[in-house]
Each structure stands twice: as C-alpha cells, then as structure tokens.
Amino acid sequence: MNVASRVAWLLRMARLTAGGGHSQAAVGTALRATGVRTHARLMSEVENGKVRHGRIIDGYERALGLREGQLRAPVDVLCRALPGGPPDRDDASRAIGGEQLGVDEISERGERVRQPRRTGGAWLSWARAITAPEARGFPTWVAAPWLDELVDELGRSVGTAYVTRYEALSLLRTSPYGHLVLEAARRAVADPHAQVLVDTVAATADRPTPDVLLWASELLADHRPMAVRAACHALHGVAAAGGGEPEDWDLLVDPLVTAYERAVSRADAAWHHTLSGVVTSLPERQARDVVGRLSRPPVPATSRTALGERTQADRRWRTATELAERVAEPDNLPDRPLLARLLFEVIHDQRPRHHFTSSMLLVAVPFADRVVDVLHDHAVREASDRDRHTILFRLAQMAPSPGLGSMAALAAGDVADLSARAVLLAHGGQRVEREVLDTLMVGGHRRRALYAAGMTQDPWLDKVVHADELPEEVRGAARWWLDRDGLVDDVPGPR
Incomplete structure (x- = not known):
C-alpha cells in the first residue's frame, strides 16, 4: 500500500470539492494570508505525496472551511497505523500553528475541552499542545479525569467527531501520557455494564507495550463478547505495528487457544473467523504453538484478504x-x-487497519454524504447478503445522512438488516421505531437495540430498566446509556 498517495488523494479531493472547488494557487494564497509559509512547488509536492507537512494540512482545513481536524486527524491516524507513511516535516510546535506553547496557549486549549459542547477538534488541539516537545508538562491529576471523558465520548461519536477524538487519544497514548490513556481505558472496560469498548481498547494498541498484551490476554477470557472482540482488535493492532518482543506474546498462547476452542464448540463461524485472524497474525513461534493445540485449523490469511487480482x-x-x-x-x-x-477495502477487506483507515479517509472528504449514499444504495439493492451486512455496519461510522436507513428494502429484511438499520438511523440522530427495538430485543440483537436507543436517548430505555423479567446485564446496560448524553457528532445546535 502506498500511504503517501492516499494522503495526497485526500488533500486533492478536499481542494477540488469543498465549497465548489478551489485552485491550488488560491489555497496557497489563503495559507500565506494566515501566516503559513508555502510556495507553489511545496504545494505541488504536498498534493503529490512527496512530502507531508502538518501545518499545511491544518491550513487546508481553514482555507477550505472544513472542520478542525477533518483532514489532519485521518492523515495522522493513517500514517501511524500503516507502515510506509511519510514523516511529518513539521515539528510539533509548528504543526499546531507556529505559536509558542506558553502557559496561556496551553490553558486556552484546556479551556476549550472544558466546554459542554467541545468538539473533537478541540480535544485534538489540546492533545497536540500538551504532547509538543517544548510543552512543560501537564498535571497528570488534571489530565486523568479529562481522559475519562475523552474515552467516554469516543465510543459514542461518529464521522469526523469520531476520527478527531480517536487521533487525540492515539496521540496521547504514544506520548509520555500514554500510561494515563491505558488506565482510562481499563477503568472504562472495568464497568460491567459498559456498552462501547472496541475503539477504546484498540487505541491503546497504538503504543504496543507488554502491558497491552497482558490486558488483551485477560480480555480474551472475559464473558462479554464485545470485550473479546476488543481484545482481538487490539492484538491485530499490536501485530500490525510489529509491537512487543517475541517472548512478550507467550502469555497469549493459552488464552487464545481457550477463546478459539470456545468459538469452535459453539459452531460460531463469525468468531472462528475473527480469532483466526489473531492466530495467523502472531509471531511465528507462538502461532505454531497455538495452531498445534487447536481442534480445527484457523481460516487461512489468504482467504480473508483483500484485493486479489485487480482485473475485470x-x-x-x-x-x-x-x-x-x-x-x-x-x-x-x-x-x-x-x-x-x-x-473495495471498506466492503471486502478483513484486515481491521485497512478498512478502518479507508473509512476514515472517506469520512473526511467533502463529498462523504455521497459516498455513504452510494454504498447504502448498493447494499440494499445489489449486494449479496454477506456484503450487505458488512457494508451497513461499516457505514455506521461514516456519519450517515438524515433519512438514511429508512428505505423499505431494509425494513422488509431479516433481523440482521433491522439491526444494521437501527444503528444507521441512530448515527444519523434519528430514533428507531419502538416495534423495531422490541423485535431486536427478542431476535438476538439486544445490544444493538440498546445501542440505538442509547445513542438517541430514547425514553424506551426506562421501560427496559424497570423490566424485572429481563436479566440484570440487560437492565444494567440500559442504565449505562441513561447515564450518558448519547450521540456525539459535533454538529452545532441542539440535538
């Protein structure tokens, strides 16, 4: 994969489509007017992927009228998540606007994240400020509760609001504050009724330390399926980053064998597929040790992959x-x-970091709504059952347009389709019909029903909390959602 070409593509697409489109010269003039030093050759090199300059990417956002972090966050996530990304030629201070990071500047960025409707851009600005080399440090006793709030918002955010918060958390994880991020993630996951775990745990893998592997080994034995899935995502991330010494992976062998055999005994094809991906991503010796103890071989990596022959x-x-x-x-x-x-990667790629970063880039372009509409139309009218389910759930993070998911083709589908539709509607800020929520509750999709109701703060949750016939874990999940504000999309105005 050519990471640099993807960075360049995003900048070109933003310039060509934001606000009706702009010439490269016009954007360069706008950048220089705000104090960003650039010239025609440098602009061309940035848009051709030859160099990467954080301050210029920030300048594109301002010049094109985009959200703070809309371009910068996915670029930085992409270059950190996948090998071969071009290094940022700007040091940290210039990358946040060239200001000197004194007490007033860091205080101003901190004040922004204390506002009730703080944005992902505000979180990212604060994270970049306190992790800059010349920053004089930020009190950990102040940062720790703020990170609890950032972790909590991450799991409820969509679109650019999600990408900017993820990058803020990832940046802090790879900084001297990294241990605070891991501690905040542990606190969130320790809540027995927590409902959004995967992204929080996955972000800790951006700094693949042995304690992340230890935590993942513990989560593989968790009784909550979403905790096991979160562990799998984290392990994929650590493996993709080449993290940990070979011997650090030894502690994964027994828990992974146990989790894998549990999936086999339940004839759960989806879990077999997920855990196969973890097994085949292990270092060679540990992979051999695990495979030798399995009752059924893992799905080969080649059958899970990606592009194949790009032919007609x-x-x-x-x-x-x-x-x-x-x-x-x-x-x-x-x-x-x-x-x-x-x-293609959004629809078919089974490698988490590939479809994850591709989705982030498609969220960031000014024509993201059209991308979502085209994928959604393909899913409900043309795609196979398997592809339809994959597309609909991956679309959910891509800030769907109002009304998306209300098509009759979905309403007439099976329960899995209704589950996907509920998530799409909720991520668009629309409440799901009560009869659909009730159908999901009895049809094996309780977590999706609670998620859709929680993201829109539907009073239906009160009924669940007081339904004595339901298990405590279900009523506790409803209480967890009622303790929060629901969807985070950074759209101005009341929800």
Missing part, C-alpha cells in the same frame, strides 16, 4: 470500480482507481 474478471473489483464512478461522476473527480480501492 474480478467481480468484487469491478463492483468497486462501478461504485467509484457513481461517486465521482457528479463532480467529474479524477483519481478514480484510488477511490475504487478505498471502497
């Missing part, structure tokens, strides 16, 4: 190309093969 004979690639044409045609966008590649 490849049905999946042809479909991605057709979808890219639908997205690009209204604005006559260039670079359609790369757009097709990103769409």
Whole structure:
C-alpha cells in the first residue's frame, strides 16, 4: 500500500470539492494570508505525496472551511497505523500553528475541552499542545479525569467527531501520557455494564507495550463478547505495528487457544473467523504453538484478504470500480482507481487497519454524504447478503445522512438488516421505531437495540430498566446509556 498517495488523494479531493472547488494557487494564497509559509512547488509536492507537512494540512482545513481536524486527524491516524507513511516535516510546535506553547496557549486549549459542547477538534488541539516537545508538562491529576471523558465520548461519536477524538487519544497514548490513556481505558472496560469498548481498547494498541498484551490476554477470557472482540482488535493492532518482543506474546498462547476452542464448540463461524485472524497474525513461534493445540485449523490469511487480482474478471473489483464512478461522476473527480480501492477495502477487506483507515479517509472528504449514499444504495439493492451486512455496519461510522436507513428494502429484511438499520438511523440522530427495538430485543440483537436507543436517548430505555423479567446485564446496560448524553457528532445546535 502506498500511504503517501492516499494522503495526497485526500488533500486533492478536499481542494477540488469543498465549497465548489478551489485552485491550488488560491489555497496557497489563503495559507500565506494566515501566516503559513508555502510556495507553489511545496504545494505541488504536498498534493503529490512527496512530502507531508502538518501545518499545511491544518491550513487546508481553514482555507477550505472544513472542520478542525477533518483532514489532519485521518492523515495522522493513517500514517501511524500503516507502515510506509511519510514523516511529518513539521515539528510539533509548528504543526499546531507556529505559536509558542506558553502557559496561556496551553490553558486556552484546556479551556476549550472544558466546554459542554467541545468538539473533537478541540480535544485534538489540546492533545497536540500538551504532547509538543517544548510543552512543560501537564498535571497528570488534571489530565486523568479529562481522559475519562475523552474515552467516554469516543465510543459514542461518529464521522469526523469520531476520527478527531480517536487521533487525540492515539496521540496521547504514544506520548509520555500514554500510561494515563491505558488506565482510562481499563477503568472504562472495568464497568460491567459498559456498552462501547472496541475503539477504546484498540487505541491503546497504538503504543504496543507488554502491558497491552497482558490486558488483551485477560480480555480474551472475559464473558462479554464485545470485550473479546476488543481484545482481538487490539492484538491485530499490536501485530500490525510489529509491537512487543517475541517472548512478550507467550502469555497469549493459552488464552487464545481457550477463546478459539470456545468459538469452535459453539459452531460460531463469525468468531472462528475473527480469532483466526489473531492466530495467523502472531509471531511465528507462538502461532505454531497455538495452531498445534487447536481442534480445527484457523481460516487461512489468504482467504480473508483483500484485493486479489485487480482485473475485470474480478467481480468484487469491478463492483468497486462501478461504485467509484457513481461517486465521482457528479463532480467529474479524477483519481478514480484510488477511490475504487478505498471502497473495495471498506466492503471486502478483513484486515481491521485497512478498512478502518479507508473509512476514515472517506469520512473526511467533502463529498462523504455521497459516498455513504452510494454504498447504502448498493447494499440494499445489489449486494449479496454477506456484503450487505458488512457494508451497513461499516457505514455506521461514516456519519450517515438524515433519512438514511429508512428505505423499505431494509425494513422488509431479516433481523440482521433491522439491526444494521437501527444503528444507521441512530448515527444519523434519528430514533428507531419502538416495534423495531422490541423485535431486536427478542431476535438476538439486544445490544444493538440498546445501542440505538442509547445513542438517541430514547425514553424506551426506562421501560427496559424497570423490566424485572429481563436479566440484570440487560437492565444494567440500559442504565449505562441513561447515564450518558448519547450521540456525539459535533454538529452545532441542539440535538
């Protein structure tokens, strides 16, 4: 994968489509007017992926009228998550605007995250300020409760609000404050009724220390399926980053064998698939030790992958190309093969960091709503059952448009379709019909029903809390949601 080409693609697409489109020269003039030193050759090099300058990416956001962090956050996540990303040529102080980081500047950034409707951009600005090399330190006893709030918001955020918060947490995790992030994540997961865990645990893997592996080994034995899934995502992240010494992975062997055999005994194909990915990502010796003790071999990595032969004979690639044409045609966008590649990874790629970063890039472009609409239309009208479920759940993080998910084709589908539709509606800020929530509760999708109701703070949750016939874990989950504010999307105005 050419990471630099993806960074360059995002900047070009933003410039060509934000506010009707802008010339490179016009953006350069706007950057210089705000004090960002640049010139035509440097702008060209940035947009061609030859260099990466954080201060210029920040300047693009301001010049194009985009949200704070809308471009910078996915670029930094991408370059940290996957190998081969271009280094940022700007040091940390210049990357946050060239200001001297004195007491007043850091205090101002801290004040922004104390506001009731703080944005992901505010969190990211604060994180970048206190982790800058010349910053004189931030009291850990102040930072710790703030990180609890950031962790809590991350699991309830969507779209750019999610990407900016994820990058803020990831940046702090890879800084001297990293231990505070791990402690905050542990506190969140320790709540027996916590309902959103995967992103929080996955972010800790951005600094793949032995204590992350130890924690993941403990979570593999957790009775909560979402905790096991969170551990799997974290382990994928550590493996992708090449983290840990080979001997650090020894403690994963027994818990992974136990979790894997539990999935096999339940004939759970989805869990078998997920845990197979973890087994095959282990260092060679540990993978051999685990496989030798399994009653059923893991799914080979080649059958989980990605692109394959990019030929017209490849049905999946042809479909991605057709979808890219639908997205690009209204604005006559260039670079359609790369757009097709990103769409392909969102639909088909089983490697978490690949479909995760591709989704982030597609969230960041000004035409993200059209990407979501095209994928949604393909899912409900054309895709196979398997692809439909994958697309709908991956779309959920991509800030769906109001009304998305209300199509009759979904309403008439199976319970899994209703579950996906409920999440899509909730992420668009729309409450799900009570009869749908009740259907999900009795149809094996309780967590999705509670999630959709919780994200929209539906009073239906009160009924669940007081339903004595339901297990305590279900009523506790409803209470957990009622203790929070629901959806975080950073959209101005009342929800």
